[in-house]
Amino acid sequence: MTAMQLKFHIEGGNFTKAGFASSEVKKYLRKINISNETIKRIVIAMYEAEVNVVAHAYEGEILVNIDSKKVDISVIDKGPGIEDIELAMKEGFSTASQKVREMGFGAGMGLSNIKRNANEFIIKSQPGEGTSLNIIVYLNNVN
């Protein structure tokens, strides 16, 4: 099946650049005639994931695989990892510092927001090493 790949390196702590990868992916999705609603779900999920890496990890990588059926996004970071995933998935739970919250991030909606916008969502974490997410959004509601 025809598929395309995009790869982004995310620098921990660089909020200035947060959102670049999701904007790039959006440009490609527009080119391949995906419905606006689906693009929106993908971009929001990916943006949240991107900001999570920037806010918490040392560095990370986002791999995006797009074929005519789905968008498959892997976000793998090197960082502190998550002790209690179940707790982290709860809306409103946040470990973000006051400084980060003042910038408009870290409201504790991130992971649950990603899950809500994804069709498939897998999260794995090794405390002290890092976290990896796999986000899949189906493209079935194509225009």
Place this chain on the structure above:
Amino acid sequence: MEQTHFHHALKVMPELCTACSHCMRSCPTEAIRIRNGKANITGNKCIDCGECFRVCPSNAIYVEQDDFNAIFNYKYRVAIVPVVLTAQLSLLYSMDEIFSAFTNIGFTHIYEVENSAHILRQFQQEYIAQNKEFKPLISCFCPAVVRMIQVKFPSLTPHLITLKQPLDYAAMYCRKRLEDAGISEKEAGIFYITPCAAKIAAVKSPVGEEKSAVTGVINMDLLYNRIRRNITNNPGAKQNDIIPFERPSKIGYTWPLTKGEAKNINGRTVAIDGLKNALDFLEKIENEETSGFDFIEIRACDESCAGGILSSTNRFMVVEELEKEANAAKNEPKNIDQYIGFLHANKDIQAVEPRSIMQLDNDTTKALEKVQKIQKLMCFLPGFDCGVCGAPSCNALAEDIVQGHAHISHCLFMQRVMEQKHKLNPDHAYHIIEQIWGEKRLEKNCNKKGAKQ
């Protein structure tokens, strides 16, 4: 169904175009290509912002307008004038002189667009309160911005406020006044004096509106010059009973300036001018990187309509003059106020539909294949967007190649590679450049700016 034909007011005069490519580089939607030594505007990508007009050093891009003499087909000839024009003139002349000049050149009535601004403010306030679920609501004031949202941010179209704009209310009001005085549509022509190309396109093919109340459109620079040649002073010229002359409210004078809307809307608002700034901000809104705004005002030109492409006066002088007038304004225009009910009943436009120009193919699989081809091509193209291929960027050339509108040999770098591999002979390479930039373009020619005369 998606609208397929759009009226565009920006046109290229081939006889004046020297293929200097300034327009191609300035176009925010990459709608321009150079072919056969001339600039070509791709209709469905153009948003009528006029950036090309602004940068053209040869005056080869013009804003198509109605013939001025068409006003004389009507017994009653109404000029609908934006305050950015009256401000340019009031920097130089008294209102009596300005009026006399309008009469001298043939108009029977003058009515300023922004007399309706305080009324629109009410409608807008009401609309925002009723449509909270579509926050942030985006103003439809600037037609270039509306068109940019349609093509570049299709998912934001539901956020556009579906209300008519000051020009429409002013025109509807004048039309109604004339009708009430027993004057038929055939007898009365309503002519809008436009500060930009986008407003013309909006009148000629309105977005979300069936038909405009405006009969014709005249360019502001043309009128400015005619007025200046016809200044006299006939006191009493502005006495007119059918459409009484009146001047805008405080709100009206600054409405076409940056923050003109935003500062009058309750809640959290932001005002943006300049297309590049608009692109950056809309990107953030679309990605939901920022939230909480109730209202967003966006205008394509720096300093909004004071910086319209058809303005003849420095934009900052116009801004200062209008702010001064706003401070001095005491009343709200009373005559139009009597028609609020009528205007309210006719305030709505239909939802603004997205215009999909970005997709490479309707079929997602085929589009994906094209994306991959583009990515492969980008490995070979130099990536510094020199424009010698006649496209504004390497990426635009790659897309053109994939869509069958261009060839990889249009790239000067690729020509060198092909020549080195003996796949292209120098004569053919020369011919390719002539196909893009025109015959004899590679010959000596002193007929350009900075050359020895």
